[in-house]
Amino acid sequence: MNFLDYYKILGIEKTATPEDVKRAYRKLARKYHPDLNPNNKDAKKNFQEINEANEVLSDPEKRKKYDQYGKDWKHAEEFEKERKYQEQSSNNQRQSYSGAQSEGDFSDFFESMFGSPPGSGRSRQVKFRGEDYYAELHLDLIDAFRTHKQTLTVNRKNIRITIPAGIENGQTIKIAGHGGKGVNGGPDGDLYITFSIANHPEIKRLGIDLYLTVYLDLYTAVLGGEITIDTLSGKVKLKVKPETQNGTKVKLKGKGFPVYKNEGYFGDLYVTYSIKIPTNLSEKQKELFTELSES
Amino acid sequence: MSTMQTEYLISVDEFCANHNIEISFISSMEQTGLIEITTIKEIGFINAEQLQQLEKFIRLYYDLDINLEGIETITHLLQRMNSMHDEILMLRNRLRLYESEF
Numbered sequence: 001m002n003f004l005d006y007y008k009i010l011g012i013e014k015t016a017t018p019e020d021v022k023r024a025y026r027k028l029a030r031k032y033h034p035d036l037n038p039n040n041k042d043a044k045k046n047f048q049e050i051n052e053a054n055e056v057l058s059d060p061e062k063r064k065k066y067d068q069y070g071k072d073w074k075h076a077e078e079f080e081k082e083r084k085y086q087e088q089s090s091n092n093q094r095q096s097y098s099g100a101q102s103e104g105d106f107s108d109f110f111e112s113m114f115g116s117p118p119g120s121g122r123s124r125q126v127k128f129r130g131e132d133y134y135a136e137l138h139l140d141l142i143d144a145f146r147t148h149k150q151t152l153t154v155n156r157k158n159i160r161i162t163i164p165a166g167i168e169n170g171q172t173i174k175i176a177g178h179g180g181k182g183v184n185g186g187p188d189g190d191l192y193i194t195f196s197i198a199n200h201p202e203i204k205r206l207g208i209d210l211y212l213t214v215y216l217d218l219y220t221a222v223l224g225g226e227i228t229i230d231t232l233s234g235k236v237k238l239k240v241k242p243e244t245q246n247g248t249k250v251k252l253k254g255k256g257f258p259v260y261k262n263e264g265y266f267g268d269l270y271v272t273y274s275i276k277i278p279t280n281l282s283e284k285q286k287e288l289f290t291e292l293s294e295s
Numbered sequence: 296m297s298t299m300q301t302e303y304l305i306s307v308d309e310f311c312a313n314h315n316i317e318i319s320f321i322s323s324m325e326q327t328g329l330i331e332i333t334t335i336k337e338i339g340f341i342n343a344e345q346l347q348q349l350e351k352f353i354r355l356y357y358d359l360d361i362n363l364e365g366i367e368t369i370t371h372l373l374q375r376m377n378s379m380h381d382e383i384l385m386l387r388n389r390l391r392l393y394e395s396e397f
Contacts, residue, residue: 026359026360029359030361033355033358033359036369036373039380168384168385168388169384169391170384170387170388199391199395205392207385207388211392
Protein backbone atom coordinates (compact mmCIF):
# COMPACT_ATOMS: atom_id res chain seq x y z
CA MET A 1 0.00 0.00 0.00
CA ASN A 2 1.50 3.33 -1.04
CA PHE A 3 1.09 6.80 0.37
CA LEU A 4 -1.02 8.97 -1.92
CA ASP A 5 -0.21 12.65 -2.16
CA TYR A 6 -3.70 14.10 -2.46
CA TYR A 7 -2.35 17.63 -2.87
CA LYS A 8 -0.24 16.53 -5.79
CA ILE A 9 -3.19 14.66 -7.31
CA LEU A 10 -5.28 17.84 -7.27
CA GLY A 11 -2.28 19.97 -8.25
CA ILE A 12 -2.56 22.31 -5.26
CA GLU A 13 -0.34 23.52 -2.43
CA LYS A 14 -0.71 22.35 1.17
CA THR A 15 -1.85 25.86 2.00
CA ALA A 16 -4.76 25.66 -0.45
CA THR A 17 -8.07 27.07 0.79
CA PRO A 18 -11.31 25.04 0.58
CA GLU A 19 -12.19 27.15 -2.48
CA ASP A 20 -8.88 26.21 -4.11
CA VAL A 21 -9.62 22.54 -3.44
CA LYS A 22 -13.09 22.87 -4.92
CA ARG A 23 -11.81 24.72 -7.98
CA ALA A 24 -8.99 22.24 -8.62
CA TYR A 25 -11.32 19.29 -8.15
CA ARG A 26 -13.95 20.68 -10.49
CA LYS A 27 -11.37 21.40 -13.17
CA LEU A 28 -9.90 17.91 -13.03
CA ALA A 29 -13.31 16.24 -12.77
CA ARG A 30 -14.30 17.93 -16.04
CA LYS A 31 -11.14 16.64 -17.61
CA TYR A 32 -11.33 13.04 -16.40
CA HIS A 33 -15.05 12.43 -15.93
CA PRO A 34 -15.86 8.99 -17.41
CA ASP A 35 -18.75 10.42 -19.43
CA LEU A 36 -16.25 12.58 -21.28
CA ASN A 37 -13.68 9.81 -21.65
CA PRO A 38 -15.53 6.72 -22.83
CA ASN A 39 -13.47 3.51 -22.85
CA ASN A 40 -10.49 5.28 -21.29
CA LYS A 41 -9.24 3.24 -18.36
CA ASP A 42 -6.54 5.80 -17.50
CA ALA A 43 -9.16 8.53 -17.17
CA LYS A 44 -11.21 6.26 -14.94
CA LYS A 45 -8.22 5.72 -12.67
CA ASN A 46 -7.45 9.44 -12.57
CA PHE A 47 -11.08 10.23 -11.85
CA GLN A 48 -11.10 7.83 -8.92
CA GLU A 49 -7.93 9.38 -7.56
CA ILE A 50 -9.20 12.94 -7.75
CA ASN A 51 -12.51 11.89 -6.18
CA GLU A 52 -10.60 10.30 -3.35
CA ALA A 53 -8.35 13.35 -2.96
CA ASN A 54 -11.40 15.61 -2.89
CA GLU A 55 -13.15 13.39 -0.38
CA VAL A 56 -10.26 13.92 2.00
CA LEU A 57 -9.19 17.49 1.31
CA SER A 58 -12.67 18.98 1.20
CA ASP A 59 -13.50 17.59 4.63
CA PRO A 60 -11.71 19.62 7.36
CA GLU A 61 -11.66 16.62 9.70
CA LYS A 62 -10.18 14.24 7.19
CA ARG A 63 -7.80 16.85 5.87
CA LYS A 64 -6.47 17.51 9.37
CA LYS A 65 -5.90 13.83 9.92
CA TYR A 66 -4.27 13.45 6.53
CA ASP A 67 -1.98 16.43 7.09
CA GLN A 68 -0.97 15.11 10.46
CA TYR A 69 -0.58 11.44 9.67
CA GLY A 70 -0.52 11.27 5.88
CA LYS A 71 2.94 9.80 5.46
CA ASP A 72 2.71 7.91 8.75
CA TRP A 73 -0.72 6.55 8.03
CA LYS A 74 0.01 3.42 10.02
CA HIS A 75 -0.21 5.48 13.22
CA ALA A 76 -3.51 7.05 12.28
CA GLU A 77 -5.41 4.86 14.73
CA GLU A 78 -4.35 7.11 17.61
CA PHE A 79 -5.95 10.01 15.83
CA GLU A 80 -9.05 7.94 15.24
CA LYS A 81 -9.43 7.21 18.99
CA GLU A 82 -9.14 10.88 19.78
CA ARG A 83 -11.59 11.79 17.07
CA LYS A 84 -14.24 9.45 18.46
CA TYR A 85 -14.38 11.53 21.61
CA GLN A 86 -15.30 14.55 19.60
CA GLU A 87 -18.71 15.22 18.25
CA GLN A 88 -19.04 14.92 14.54
CA SER A 89 -19.93 18.49 13.93
CA SER A 90 -18.67 18.69 10.44
CA ASN A 91 -21.67 18.84 8.21
CA ASN A 92 -20.43 20.79 5.28
CA GLN A 93 -21.88 20.27 1.82
CA ARG A 94 -19.05 18.57 0.07
CA GLN A 95 -19.52 17.69 -3.49
CA SER A 96 -18.69 14.34 -4.97
CA TYR A 97 -19.32 13.57 -8.58
CA SER A 98 -21.43 10.61 -9.45
CA GLY A 99 -19.61 9.55 -12.54
CA ALA A 100 -20.29 6.50 -14.60
CA GLN A 101 -17.82 4.59 -12.49
CA SER A 102 -17.71 3.47 -8.91
CA GLU A 103 -16.42 6.19 -6.68
CA GLY A 104 -16.65 3.67 -3.88
CA ASP A 105 -13.57 2.02 -5.26
CA PHE A 106 -11.11 4.00 -3.18
CA SER A 107 -7.53 3.03 -2.50
CA ASP A 108 -6.35 0.80 0.35
CA PHE A 109 -4.52 3.84 1.64
CA PHE A 110 -7.82 5.72 1.96
CA GLU A 111 -9.57 2.84 3.71
CA SER A 112 -6.67 2.38 6.08
CA MET A 113 -6.89 6.02 7.17
CA PHE A 114 -10.56 6.80 6.92
CA GLY A 115 -12.40 3.49 6.92
CA SER A 116 -15.15 2.73 4.44
CA PRO A 117 -15.29 4.84 1.32
CA PRO A 118 -18.19 7.22 0.81
CA GLY A 119 -21.41 5.57 -0.16
CA SER A 120 -20.67 2.35 1.70
CA GLY A 121 -20.97 3.88 5.11
CA ARG A 122 -22.96 5.94 7.47
CA SER A 123 -24.54 9.17 6.49
CA ARG A 124 -24.03 9.74 2.82
CA GLN A 125 -27.06 8.77 0.87
CA VAL A 126 -25.63 9.55 -2.53
CA LYS A 127 -26.44 6.80 -5.01
CA PHE A 128 -23.37 5.48 -6.72
CA ARG A 129 -23.36 3.47 -9.86
CA GLY A 130 -21.42 0.23 -9.61
CA GLU A 131 -17.99 -0.15 -11.12
CA ASP A 132 -17.75 -1.01 -14.81
CA TYR A 133 -15.85 -4.19 -15.58
CA TYR A 134 -13.69 -4.69 -18.65
CA ALA A 135 -12.84 -8.04 -20.19
CA GLU A 136 -11.24 -9.32 -23.36
CA LEU A 137 -12.57 -12.32 -25.21
CA HIS A 138 -10.51 -14.22 -27.77
CA LEU A 139 -12.29 -15.79 -30.71
CA ASP A 140 -11.21 -17.28 -33.99
CA LEU A 141 -12.69 -16.26 -37.32
CA ILE A 142 -14.99 -19.29 -37.41
CA ASP A 143 -16.44 -18.40 -33.95
CA ALA A 144 -17.11 -14.87 -35.14
CA PHE A 145 -18.81 -16.16 -38.27
CA ARG A 146 -21.80 -17.62 -36.40
CA THR A 147 -24.08 -16.29 -33.68
CA HIS A 148 -23.29 -18.39 -30.64
CA LYS A 149 -23.58 -18.43 -26.89
CA GLN A 150 -20.62 -18.42 -24.58
CA THR A 151 -20.26 -18.55 -20.80
CA LEU A 152 -17.80 -16.14 -19.23
CA THR A 153 -16.60 -16.00 -15.66
CA VAL A 154 -16.36 -12.41 -14.45
CA ASN A 155 -15.56 -11.81 -10.79
CA ARG A 156 -16.44 -15.42 -9.94
CA LYS A 157 -19.84 -15.05 -11.58
CA ASN A 158 -20.83 -17.00 -14.66
CA ILE A 159 -22.45 -14.92 -17.35
CA ARG A 160 -23.93 -16.49 -20.46
CA ILE A 161 -23.80 -14.13 -23.40
CA THR A 162 -24.87 -14.32 -27.02
CA ILE A 163 -22.19 -13.21 -29.45
CA PRO A 164 -23.80 -12.01 -32.66
CA ALA A 165 -22.28 -13.18 -35.93
CA GLY A 166 -20.11 -10.61 -37.65
CA ILE A 167 -18.44 -9.18 -34.55
CA GLU A 168 -15.33 -7.19 -35.51
CA ASN A 169 -11.83 -7.57 -34.14
CA GLY A 170 -11.36 -4.87 -31.49
CA GLN A 171 -15.11 -4.23 -31.17
CA THR A 172 -16.45 -3.69 -27.67
CA ILE A 173 -19.92 -4.67 -26.56
CA LYS A 174 -21.65 -3.65 -23.36
CA ILE A 175 -23.49 -6.11 -21.15
CA ALA A 176 -25.64 -3.79 -19.08
CA GLY A 177 -25.87 -4.37 -15.34
CA HIS A 178 -23.14 -7.04 -15.15
CA GLY A 179 -20.50 -4.81 -13.59
CA GLY A 180 -20.01 -4.08 -9.90
CA LYS A 181 -22.93 -3.67 -7.51
CA GLY A 182 -24.38 -0.20 -7.13
CA VAL A 183 -24.12 1.53 -3.74
CA ASN A 184 -27.07 2.94 -1.81
CA GLY A 185 -29.54 1.75 -4.40
CA GLY A 186 -27.49 3.06 -7.32
CA PRO A 187 -27.58 0.98 -10.49
CA ASP A 188 -25.10 -1.81 -11.10
CA GLY A 189 -22.20 -1.10 -13.41
CA ASP A 190 -21.81 -2.58 -16.88
CA LEU A 191 -19.53 -5.19 -18.31
CA TYR A 192 -17.56 -4.20 -21.41
CA ILE A 193 -16.20 -7.02 -23.52
CA THR A 194 -13.62 -6.32 -26.22
CA PHE A 195 -13.21 -9.03 -28.84
CA SER A 196 -9.88 -10.14 -30.12
CA ILE A 197 -10.30 -12.23 -33.25
CA ALA A 198 -7.34 -14.27 -34.40
CA ASN A 199 -6.37 -14.24 -38.06
CA HIS A 200 -7.37 -17.29 -40.09
CA PRO A 201 -4.42 -19.04 -41.74
CA GLU A 202 -6.00 -18.92 -45.19
CA ILE A 203 -8.98 -16.61 -45.22
CA LYS A 204 -8.46 -12.91 -44.65
CA ARG A 205 -11.26 -10.67 -43.47
CA LEU A 206 -11.76 -7.02 -44.18
CA GLY A 207 -15.01 -5.79 -42.68
CA ILE A 208 -17.70 -7.98 -44.22
CA ASP A 209 -15.61 -9.16 -47.16
CA LEU A 210 -13.37 -12.19 -47.19
CA TYR A 211 -10.27 -12.81 -49.28
CA LEU A 212 -8.95 -16.22 -50.21
CA THR A 213 -6.07 -17.31 -52.40
CA VAL A 214 -6.73 -20.53 -54.30
CA TYR A 215 -3.84 -22.40 -55.92
CA LEU A 216 -4.59 -23.71 -59.43
CA ASP A 217 -2.53 -26.26 -61.22
CA LEU A 218 -1.18 -25.11 -64.55
CA TYR A 219 -3.31 -27.50 -66.58
CA THR A 220 -6.63 -26.36 -65.05
CA ALA A 221 -5.57 -22.74 -65.51
CA VAL A 222 -4.76 -23.34 -69.17
CA LEU A 223 -7.56 -25.70 -70.13
CA GLY A 224 -10.25 -24.68 -67.63
CA GLY A 225 -12.15 -27.00 -65.32
CA GLU A 226 -14.02 -27.26 -62.07
CA ILE A 227 -12.60 -26.96 -58.57
CA THR A 228 -14.07 -27.18 -55.05
CA ILE A 229 -12.97 -24.66 -52.42
CA ASP A 230 -13.54 -24.51 -48.66
CA THR A 231 -15.23 -21.34 -47.45
CA LEU A 232 -16.44 -20.44 -43.95
CA SER A 233 -19.98 -21.34 -45.03
CA GLY A 234 -19.01 -24.69 -46.55
CA LYS A 235 -17.67 -26.10 -49.78
CA VAL A 236 -18.26 -24.17 -52.99
CA LYS A 237 -17.82 -25.46 -56.56
CA LEU A 238 -16.16 -23.05 -58.98
CA LYS A 239 -15.82 -23.18 -62.75
CA VAL A 240 -12.39 -22.10 -63.91
CA LYS A 241 -12.33 -20.52 -67.35
CA PRO A 242 -9.76 -21.76 -69.84
CA GLU A 243 -6.63 -19.58 -70.06
CA THR A 244 -7.07 -18.16 -66.58
CA GLN A 245 -4.20 -15.81 -65.75
CA ASN A 246 -2.22 -15.82 -62.52
CA GLY A 247 -3.69 -13.30 -60.06
CA THR A 248 -7.21 -13.41 -61.57
CA LYS A 249 -9.84 -12.39 -59.03
CA VAL A 250 -13.32 -13.89 -58.80
CA LYS A 251 -16.07 -12.40 -56.64
CA LEU A 252 -18.50 -14.78 -54.94
CA LYS A 253 -21.45 -12.66 -53.96
CA GLY A 254 -22.91 -13.30 -50.50
CA LYS A 255 -20.18 -15.77 -49.54
CA GLY A 256 -18.39 -13.31 -47.27
CA PHE A 257 -18.79 -12.49 -43.60
CA PRO A 258 -22.19 -11.92 -41.97
CA VAL A 259 -23.20 -8.31 -41.41
CA TYR A 260 -23.23 -7.61 -37.66
CA LYS A 261 -26.76 -7.69 -36.23
CA ASN A 262 -28.25 -7.91 -39.70
CA GLU A 263 -29.33 -11.49 -40.06
CA GLY A 264 -29.30 -12.96 -43.56
CA TYR A 265 -26.93 -10.32 -44.97
CA PHE A 266 -23.42 -11.26 -45.96
CA GLY A 267 -20.44 -9.61 -47.59
CA ASP A 268 -18.61 -11.10 -50.57
CA LEU A 269 -15.78 -13.56 -50.95
CA TYR A 270 -12.94 -12.60 -53.28
CA VAL A 271 -10.97 -15.52 -54.63
CA THR A 272 -7.56 -14.87 -56.16
CA TYR A 273 -6.08 -17.59 -58.35
CA SER A 274 -2.43 -18.33 -57.90
CA ILE A 275 -1.08 -20.69 -60.53
CA LYS A 276 1.31 -23.39 -59.46
CA ILE A 277 4.08 -24.20 -61.92
CA PRO A 278 4.69 -27.96 -62.02
CA THR A 279 7.95 -29.18 -60.54
CA ASN A 280 9.98 -32.42 -60.85
CA LEU A 281 9.09 -32.77 -64.54
CA SER A 282 9.86 -36.04 -66.26
CA GLU A 283 11.92 -36.06 -69.46
CA LYS A 284 8.76 -36.69 -71.45
CA GLN A 285 7.01 -33.69 -69.85
CA LYS A 286 10.00 -31.46 -70.53
CA GLU A 287 9.93 -32.55 -74.17
CA LEU A 288 6.24 -31.71 -74.42
CA PHE A 289 6.79 -28.24 -72.90
CA THR A 290 9.65 -27.65 -75.32
CA GLU A 291 7.38 -28.68 -78.15
CA LEU A 292 4.70 -26.29 -76.85
CA SER A 293 7.15 -23.42 -76.57
CA GLU A 294 8.28 -23.90 -80.19
CA SER A 295 4.78 -24.27 -81.64
CA MET B 296 -45.97 -9.79 -42.58
CA SER B 297 -45.52 -6.75 -40.36
CA THR B 298 -44.31 -7.06 -36.77
CA MET B 299 -45.35 -4.79 -33.96
CA GLN B 300 -42.48 -3.25 -32.02
CA THR B 301 -42.85 -2.66 -28.30
CA GLU B 302 -41.71 0.74 -27.05
CA TYR B 303 -40.84 1.24 -23.41
CA LEU B 304 -41.79 4.69 -22.20
CA ILE B 305 -41.18 6.37 -18.85
CA SER B 306 -43.25 9.37 -17.86
CA VAL B 307 -41.27 12.60 -17.58
CA ASP B 308 -42.83 13.32 -14.16
CA GLU B 309 -41.77 9.96 -12.78
CA PHE B 310 -38.27 10.28 -14.22
CA CYS B 311 -37.81 13.74 -12.73
CA ALA B 312 -39.10 12.62 -9.33
CA ASN B 313 -36.72 9.66 -9.29
CA HIS B 314 -33.71 11.67 -10.33
CA ASN B 315 -34.63 14.70 -8.29
CA ILE B 316 -34.43 17.08 -11.22
CA GLU B 317 -36.60 19.88 -12.57
CA ILE B 318 -39.07 19.12 -15.35
CA SER B 319 -37.84 22.28 -17.07
CA PHE B 320 -34.47 20.58 -17.52
CA ILE B 321 -36.09 17.84 -19.61
CA SER B 322 -38.03 20.43 -21.61
CA SER B 323 -34.79 22.31 -22.37
CA MET B 324 -33.17 19.06 -23.45
CA GLU B 325 -36.04 18.46 -25.84
CA GLN B 326 -35.91 22.01 -27.20
CA THR B 327 -32.23 21.67 -28.05
CA GLY B 328 -32.97 18.36 -29.79
CA LEU B 329 -30.81 16.32 -27.45
CA ILE B 330 -33.74 14.07 -26.51
CA GLU B 331 -37.20 13.34 -27.85
CA ILE B 332 -40.37 13.39 -25.80
CA THR B 333 -43.38 11.35 -26.85
CA THR B 334 -46.68 12.94 -25.81
CA ILE B 335 -49.65 10.66 -25.22
CA LYS B 336 -52.86 12.22 -23.94
CA GLU B 337 -50.94 15.33 -22.93
CA ILE B 338 -48.50 13.37 -20.81
CA GLY B 339 -44.83 13.51 -21.74
CA PHE B 340 -42.85 10.26 -21.97
CA ILE B 341 -39.20 9.44 -22.48
CA ASN B 342 -38.28 6.44 -24.57
CA ALA B 343 -36.31 3.93 -22.49
CA GLU B 344 -33.62 3.82 -25.18
CA GLN B 345 -32.75 7.42 -24.39
CA LEU B 346 -32.39 6.86 -20.66
CA GLN B 347 -28.69 6.20 -20.58
CA GLN B 348 -27.94 9.24 -22.69
CA LEU B 349 -30.26 11.40 -20.62
CA GLU B 350 -28.67 10.27 -17.36
CA LYS B 351 -25.31 11.23 -18.83
CA PHE B 352 -26.66 14.71 -19.65
CA ILE B 353 -27.90 15.02 -16.06
CA ARG B 354 -24.44 14.18 -14.71
CA LEU B 355 -22.81 16.68 -17.04
CA TYR B 356 -25.31 19.42 -16.13
CA TYR B 357 -25.65 18.93 -12.40
CA ASP B 358 -22.31 17.39 -11.46
CA LEU B 359 -19.95 19.20 -13.78
CA ASP B 360 -21.92 22.45 -14.16
CA ILE B 361 -21.87 22.25 -17.92
CA ASN B 362 -24.64 24.28 -19.54
CA LEU B 363 -26.92 23.09 -22.34
CA GLU B 364 -24.78 24.62 -25.07
CA GLY B 365 -21.77 22.84 -23.59
CA ILE B 366 -23.66 19.53 -23.48
CA GLU B 367 -24.66 19.96 -27.14
CA THR B 368 -21.06 20.60 -28.12
CA ILE B 369 -19.77 17.68 -26.05
CA THR B 370 -22.40 15.36 -27.54
CA HIS B 371 -21.40 16.38 -31.04
CA LEU B 372 -17.70 15.91 -30.29
CA LEU B 373 -18.29 12.54 -28.62
CA GLN B 374 -20.20 11.40 -31.71
CA ARG B 375 -17.28 12.47 -33.88
CA MET B 376 -14.91 10.71 -31.50
CA ASN B 377 -16.96 7.53 -31.78
CA SER B 378 -16.99 7.57 -35.55
CA MET B 379 -13.24 8.23 -35.58
CA HIS B 380 -12.78 5.36 -33.16
CA ASP B 381 -14.71 3.09 -35.55
CA GLU B 382 -12.59 4.30 -38.44
CA ILE B 383 -9.37 3.63 -36.53
CA LEU B 384 -10.62 0.13 -35.73
CA MET B 385 -11.40 -0.50 -39.39
CA LEU B 386 -7.99 0.83 -40.49
CA ARG B 387 -6.19 -1.20 -37.84
CA ASN B 388 -7.90 -4.34 -39.07
CA ARG B 389 -7.01 -3.46 -42.65
CA LEU B 390 -3.39 -2.93 -41.62
CA ARG B 391 -3.43 -6.28 -39.82
CA LEU B 392 -4.50 -7.90 -43.07
CA TYR B 393 -1.43 -6.58 -44.89
CA GLU B 394 0.97 -7.07 -41.99
CA SER B 395 0.03 -10.74 -41.72
CA GLU B 396 1.33 -11.26 -45.26
CA PHE B 397 4.91 -10.48 -44.23
